[in-house]
Amino acid sequence: MTAPVLLLIPGMLNDARLWAEVASDLRALADVRIADVRTQARIADMADDAWALLADVPAEVPCVLAGFSLGGYVAIEMLARPRRTWRAAALLSTSCLPESPEGAAGREKAIAAFTQDFEGTLQGIARRGVARNAPPTLHEPLCQMMRDVGAQAAIRQTRAIMTRSDHRAALGALQLPVRVLCGEQDRITPPALSDALAAALPGAQLRRVNDAGHMLPLEQPGAVVAALRDWLN
Numbered sequence: 001m002t003a004p005v006l007l008l009i010p011g012m013l014n015d016a017r018l019w020a021e022v023a024s025d026l027r028a029l030a031d032v033r034i035a036d037v038r039t040q041a042r043i044a045d046m047a048d049d050a051w052a053l054l055a056d057v058p059a060e061v062p063c064v065l066a067g068f069s070l071g072g073y074v075a076i077e078m079l080a081r082p083r084r085t086w087r088a089a090a091l092l093s094t095s096c097l098p099e100s101p102e103g104a105a106g107r108e109k110a111i112a113a114f115t116q117d118f119e120g121t122l123q124g125i126a127r128r129g130v131a132r133n134a135p136p137t138l139h140e141p142l143c144q145m146m147r148d149v150g151a152q153a154a155i156r157q158t159r160a161i162m163t164r165s166d167h168r169a170a171l172g173a174l175q176l177p178v179r180v181l182c183g184e185q186d187r188i189t190p191p192a193l194s195d196a197l198a199a200a201l202p203g204a205q206l207r208r209v210n211d212a213g214h215m216l217p218l219e220q221p222g223a224v225v226a227a228l229r230d231w232l233n
Contacts, residue, residue, distance in 0.1 A: 004062040004087065004232050006030040009050060010037060011069030011093070012157045013122065013146040018068065021221035022228075029232040030064070037070060038153045043164045047077040054084065062087040064231050066224070068217055069093045069189060070157055073164050079178075080170035088177040088231040092216050092224065093186055095193040096200050098166040107158050114158070118151040131185040131213040138218060171200045178204045179227045183212030183219065 006026060010018045016034040023032045035050040054063060064087050067075025072094025079089060099107075113121040126142045146154075178201045182194035191208055198206035207227065212219040 002058075002061050003029065003031050004064060005054065005057050006032045006064050006066065006228065006232060007035065007050060007053060008032065009035045009046075009065075009067040009071030009074045011071050012037075012161070013125070013149045013154050014068070014071075015145060015149060017141070017145050018215075018217050022217050022224050025221065025225045026228060026232060029229065035071070035074070037074060037157065038149055039156075041156055041160060043073050043077050043160050046074045046160070047081070050074060050078060051083055057084075059084060062231075064088050064090075064228060066090040066092065066228060067094065069214065070161060073161065076167050076171065077165065079174060080165075080167035086176055088179075090179045090181060090224070090227050091197060092181045093183065093189050093194070093214050094197065095189055096166075096168050096171055096197045097193065099162050099164065104162050107162050111155050111158050114151045114154045118154075119147075122146040125188075128187050129214045130219055131183060131211055133211060134213065134219055138215075142215065142218065168200050172202065174201060177231070180204050180206045181216060181223065181227055182208055183214060183216050184208050184210055185213045186216075188214040 008019045019034055026032055033053045035053060037046045040046045040049060065075050065078060072091045075089060075091060076096060122143055126139055130138055180194050180198040182191045198204040209216060209220050209223045217224050
């Protein structure tokens with residue numbers, strides 16, 4: 001029997017390392033594919049490149065989608081404008097709300113910070129991105145991943161986020177299982193945004209994960225695996 005395909009989409013300043021433990025745990029159940037969102041200028045372009053990873057998958061093979069943070073915006077784009085049928089989806093540490101004027105102003109400040117002091121800025125993101133009681137061993141690998149992705153990608157991704165589409169109407173018409181996950185201590189995408197996302201999705205299951213901040217796939221990969229495993233069996 002052909003294994004289902006699991007498409008994982010990283011967030012801002014992330015690459016495939018974000019999903020390493022989740023992918024390792026689920027490769028026995030699924031053909032795991034990880035999108036790259038580092039080079040594109042728009043969310044729609046990121047979605048196009050993610051769709052390309054499924055071009056060889058026959059229509060009858062089940063596909064499950066999971067997006068984290070920025071990758072959640074990409075996943076929402078793919079759910080709102082589907083090119084194939086999905087079995088299910090998981091949206092982690094993300095939001096369905098369009099950019100607000102306050103949000104745009106904050107992102108302009110972030111772009112200036114990436115330009116002026118990228119190392120100091122990524123150190124701050126790493127500290128703010130995990131739970132207050134997170135193991136210290138998480139910090140340097142997270143910083144190194146962000147360094148490797150780089151300031152120019154961060155600026156490009158930030159501008160893409162600022163111009164994301166509002167897909168709440170399309171989400172309200174979805175007829176597939178969706179799980180919304182967030183860390184109880186998320187200071188980047190606060191849990192109230194996950195509450196709003198779950199409310200916009202018919203029948204969505206919402207889970208707030210203890211001992212986790214924003215970086216859910218790194219902090220609590222087991223919770224992410226649990227959210228995906230039964231769809232892949």
